[in-house]
Amino acid sequence: MADTLTVTDNRNGKTYEIPIRDGAISAIELRKIKTSEDDFGLMSYDPAYLNTASCRSSVTYIDGDKGILRYRGYPIEQLAEKATFLECAQLLLEGELPSKSRHDQFVHEVMHHTFVHENVKRFMEGFRYDANPMSMFISAVAALSSFYPEANEVEDPAVRHRQIVRLIAKVPTLAAYSYRHSQGLPYVYPSNELSYTGNFLAMVFKMSEMKYVPNPTLERAFDVLFILHADHEQNCSTSTMRQIGSSRVDPYSALAGAAAALYGPLHGGANAEVLYMLEKIGKKENVPDFIKKVKSKDAMLMGFGHRVYRNYDPRAKIIKKLAHEVFQVTGTNPLLEIAMELERIALEEEYFISRKLYPNVDFYSGLIYQAMRFPVDFFPVLFAIGRTVGWLAQWQEMLQDKEQKIARPRQIYTGPDKRDYVAMGGRG
Ligand code: SDX
Secondary structure, three states, X not given: OOOEEEEEXXXXXXXXXEEEEOOEEOHHHHHHOOOOOOOOOOOOOOHHHOOOOOOOOOOEEEEOOOXXXXXXXXXXXXXXXXXXXXXXXXXXXXXXXXXXXHHHHHHHHHHOOOOOOHHHHHHHHOOOOOOOHHHHHHHHHHHHOOOOHXXXXXXXXXXXXXXXXXXXXXXXXXXXXXXXXXXXXXXXOOOOOOOHHHHHHHHHHOOOOOOOOOOHHHHHXXXXXXXXXXXXXXXXXXXXXHHHHOOOOOHHHHHHHHHHHHHOXXXXXXXHHHHXXXXXXXXXXXXXXXXXXXXXXXXXXXXXOOOOOOOOOHHHHHHHHHHHHHHHHHOOOOHHHHHHHHHHHHOOOHHHHHXXXXXXXXXXXXXXXXHOOOOHHHHHHHHHHHHHHHHHHHHHHHHHOOOOOOOOOOOOOOOOOOOOOOOHHHOO
16 A cells, blocks of 8 residues: 555645655645645644654653653663763764764763853853843853854854753753852852762752762762653753754754743743642642632643643653652652642543643652752753753754755635725824
8 A cells, every 4th residue: 555645635636645754744735735826825823732743752752642752762761760961961962872982972971061250150140139040041151152153153063062061061050050049158169079960960969068978879879860751852942952053053043942931830830830839728728729720710720731742741650759759868758749749639530531631841840949059030041051061962953954944834824815005184
C-alpha cells in the first residue's frame, strides 16, 4: 500500500495524492489544492499548534500516552539516576554521551566561563530592591548580547560553540545574582573548583565562611532537577527559542525571549503558582472544597495537566521521590501533605480522569525549592537554568536544519474589507 493520502476537493471534484512521511503530511502540499489559478491554495488552521509538527528533531522523545521521556534515546529515569547534568548537557548538544576526556574538556570550558563582566553585575545592581528575580534574569541574559557582538555570527560553528559554553556557564551566575539581589545580600563570585551545581549553591548560599562546602544530598538533588528540566522537545519556550533564533539573531537575545515564555504561569511559572495554591488551601481538610472549585472551573489545579502527557509525567514521579530525600536534610515541607492529598483525590475524580490530567513536572519541584529556603518567585529561574541546555540544543539543531527558514506563520484574516479613510469630524 502506498504511503499517501488521497484527498477529493468537493468544491470541484478534483483529486490529489499527498505523500505521508513519518506519520505526517507536509502542509505546503495543501497549497496545490485550488479552485482556480489565482486561488492561493488551501492552508491548514491550527491555533496553538495542537496537531502541527514544526520541525524534525533528534533531541528528545516523548510518548505522552505512555508517560515516556528520553534524551537522545536514553530514558530519563536512567539519566536521573546515573548521569550528571553536564554529561546530559553534552548528550543533548552533541547527540552522544561523552568520553571521559571529552567530558573533562567540556567541564573545564564551562567552569572557566562562569564569571560575568563587572558591568553585568552593576547592571543587575541597578534593579529595584524588590525586583522579581525572573525579570532580572531575563534582562541580564538579553544584556549579555551587548558584551559579545561576535555572537550574531550564528552560522559559524566555532562562534556558536563559544556562546553555548558561555550561556551554560553564566546562567547560574546570573540566577544567583538575581537571588542575592532580592535578599539584599552581596553577590558571590563563582568558585570554579566546585561542581557546576555546587558552584551554583555556593553563589546562592555562601555567607562569611572561607570555603563553602555544598551538602552532597542537596548538590545531587539539584543536579537531578537540572537534568529533569533540561529539555522537553517543542514546548512553549523552546518553540520561542527556535522562532526567535530563526531570524538569525544572537543566542542571548533568543534565550532571553525563551526565558520570558517560560515565565508564564501556564508554563515554567507554574512551579511558583503551585506553592501559592498550596499556601492558599492551607490545610489537608480544605482539599475537597478546593477540588470542588476546580471542577466548577472556579480554580485551576496548578501543576496538573499537560499538552502532551495524557499520563503521569515521568519527571514528576522522580521529583516526588527526590523530595523525600531532600526533606531528610532540610526537614519536611508541611505543604507536602496537602499536595499528596490533592493528588490522591484528583486521581480518583471523574473530572481529572476523563481529561487525563496528572501531576506534571511543576507539581512537586516547588516543595523541594521551598524546603531549601528559596523564595517562591525564584522558582522559575531555577527551571530556566536547567532548560538553557535544551534551548541551546534545539536552537543549534534548527540552525543546521536545511528545511528550516525564518518562522513565519500564515493567518486567516477576519478584519474588515477595504474601506476609505474618514476624517475625524465625519466619524460616528
Ligand atoms: C510545563 O509543553 C511542555 O512540555 C511544558 C513543560 C516543559 O517541560 O517544558 O512540561 C513544562 O509547562 C508544565 C505545565 C505547567 N502548567 C501548569 O501546571 C498549569 C496548569 N495546567 C494547565 O493550564 C494545562 O493543563 C496546560 C497549560 C499545561 C495544558 O493545556 P492544554 O493542553 O491547552 O489543555 P486545556 O487547557 O485545553 O485543557 C483541557 C481540559 C479543559 O477542560 P474542558 O474545557 O475540556 O472542560 O482540561 C482542563 C481544561 O479546563 N484542565 C484543567 C487543568 N488543565 C487542564 N482543569 C483544571 N486544572 C488544570 N490544571
